[in-house]
Amino acid sequence: xxxxxxxxxxxxxxxxxxxxxxxxxxxxxxxxxxxxxxxxxxxxxxxxxxxxxxxxxxxxxxxxxxxxxxxxxxxxxxxxxxxxxxxxxxxxxxxxxxxxxxxxxxxxx
Amino acid sequence: xxxxxxxxxxxxxxxxxxxxxxxxxxxxxxxxxxxxxxxxxxxxxxxxxxxxxxxxxxxxxxxxxxxxxxxxxxxxxxxxxxxxxxxxxxxxxxxxxxxxxxxxxxxxxxxxxxxxx
Numbered sequence: 001x002x003x004x005x006x007x008x009x010x011x012x013x014x015x016x017x018x019x020x021x022x023x024x025x026x027x028x029x030x031x032x033x034x035x036x037x038x039x040x041x042x043x044x045x046x047x048x049x050x051x052x053x054x055x056x057x058x059x060x061x062x063x064x065x066x067x068x069x070x071x072x073x074x075x076x077x078x079x080x081x082x083x084x085x086x087x088x089x090x091x092x093x094x095x096x097x098x099x100x101x102x103x104x105x106x107x108x109x
Numbered sequence: 110x111x112x113x114x115x116x117x118x119x120x121x122x123x124x125x126x127x128x129x130x131x132x133x134x135x136x137x138x139x140x141x142x143x144x145x146x147x148x149x150x151x152x153x154x155x156x157x158x159x160x161x162x163x164x165x166x167x168x169x170x171x172x173x174x175x176x177x178x179x180x181x182x183x184x185x186x187x188x189x190x191x192x193x194x195x196x197x198x199x200x201x202x203x204x205x206x207x208x209x210x211x212x213x214x215x216x217x218x219x220x221x222x223x224x225x226x
Binding site: 004008030031044102 | 150
């Protein structure tokens with residue numbers, strides 16, 4: 001079956017750096033998405049990776065290794081507003097989105 | 110505001126009630142989606158409409174009935190629901206490329222929080 005794994009919850013300190021990992025096992029691969037979802041709000045698009053390597057998105061970066069079935073989202077200079085859930089999703093060979101359960105990130109002062 | 114608006118934001122209903130969820134998008138997208146989001150579970154795709162035609166059902170129980178009258182509006186009609194149907198129902202839209210392939214970025218609404226008593 002198809003599976004996306006990411007940690008359920010992480011805690012980090014304001015101003016620090018945190019890395020949220022996502023591993024996947026899917027039938028085929030046509031790219032990986034990261035979305036951010038604040039409590040009670042809509043998920044919003046952060047990044048899309050289809051080739052190996054690092055993509056910079058302001059204070060955030062998303063990394064992909066297709067051979068390892070692995071991605072991470074790196075958040076630098078953490079701010080309180082970064083407290084949210086981060087959703088990883090993979091586009092499989094049929095262009096169907098397979099979602100992880102999300103990682104709830106808690107930022108402490 | 111994402112450009113995708115869902116109403117109502119909160120809904121409490123009994124198991125014998127009939128209600129509807131509404132979604133409207135002002136982004137010029139040609140595909141719309143219903144997702145179910147339960148705590149600590151992955152998003153579950155329920156229905157997809159592309160160019161107003163339903164293209165995917167994903168074995169959703171018949172107590173959920175979608176309707177897409179035009180490319181800007183999407184409804185989810187609910188009847189005789191069960192308590193386990195309590196969840197956040199998210200609507201999304203995207204620009205669907207020809208043939209349904211492509212990495213389409215989804216724009217979500219804030220969701221309708223449904224509680225079934």
